[in-house]
Amino acid sequence: MNRNQKIVLAFANTAAFLVTILVNYLASTLPLNQKTTGEISALYDNLFVPAGFTFSIWGIIYLLLAGYVVYQLVDAFRIQESNTGKGFTEKISFWFIASSLANCLWLFAWHYEVLWLALLIMLLLLGTLIVIYIRLKQPTDTASAIEPYLVHLPFTVYAGWISVATIATLVRCLSASTG
Template sequence: MNTKGISILNFITFALVLTVNALANILPINGLTTGEVSDNYINLFTPAGFTFSIWGLIYTLLGIFVVYQLVLSFRNENSKFIEDIGYWFIISNILNSLWIYTWHNLMISINLVIMILLLVSLIMVYQRLDIGHSRDDKKIKMLVHVPFSIYLGWISVATIANFSAFFVSLNWNGFGLSETFWTVLVISVAILLGIIFTIKNKDIFYTLVVLWAFVGILSKRLSADISYTTIITIVVVGIGLLSLLVVYEIFKKNIYLHS
């Protein structure tokens, strides 16, 4: 399929995502809002409710990307990035819509599989755009690369949260290890991902999303009736470490927008 065809499908499937997400909370699907379903699977990794407002930013940036790629394809201007992405954004949109449907219908096992596939589809977009190493001009990096950096960052965090919800649904005992232990472990993994993406790909946008998630987790734990000293400590360490790294990279102009 040519770039015009792909760009049109990108637009249509993204419109589907927006529609399904809107209906999910307006109807709502299965009589439950997205947040109400989340409340059924309480775990220590789940951030405060305000954290999920990042979806507004993600959909705004993706909307700009969708319009931009549609305009370029019909003007027959440089739209190589559309070919690079191929069908992966279309696939991610379909998976996003299916995720909402299965989440609201409490199909947690299927929902986790869909989330993993969504993560894989965004990794494919990220790799095919060669984010962090591409020689694309600054405009394309801002309008194409940044939206997918932020989207992938949030879905990386959301996948961890999805695993946590899945294990809660199974009443998993954590192999006898405490929930605090597993939460500290996955937070450490998120910190490591932030470090890797920042250093290897000069991608502070991915890392800023991880930081935002940490702020949400910290807020949630600080407002709890029970003290979670260990989790709060590792989150604060993560926020401090990643913040310093991001500030350093900005100061050195070592981010992919400048490369």
């Protein structure tokens, strides 16, 4: 992949991340369908719902992802003409953009209380993060000492949380359908 293509991917990743942050912000401040994400969650209370404070992990996840976005932008502009290998940006950009889209779509399905659609979208989000995780486990030609922290860690934490959130969404769907 040439440098210009890598720069385009880096900007596409950045745009996807910024849209995700904006949609998440608006979902809580507008809020979508006149309810916050937490208010929807409270409507479907069950024994598996994590305590409210655990949702603060989103701040950590978005901070880690912001680190990734900045790092991949810097990496795209780094001049390394001799390196022709496939780095992390090329390996995961499509999947990162897909995960960002799934994150946004989930908010709409959740806020409009289409729980089974929210579950399907959550499974899609989890799937994209698993693909990213697997692709990042493959060695790259451009790995640096900081890459584990700014590339691998954000997606490991994100995938871990979405694994829990997927189970929570499934339980909510089941409890909502059984009354």
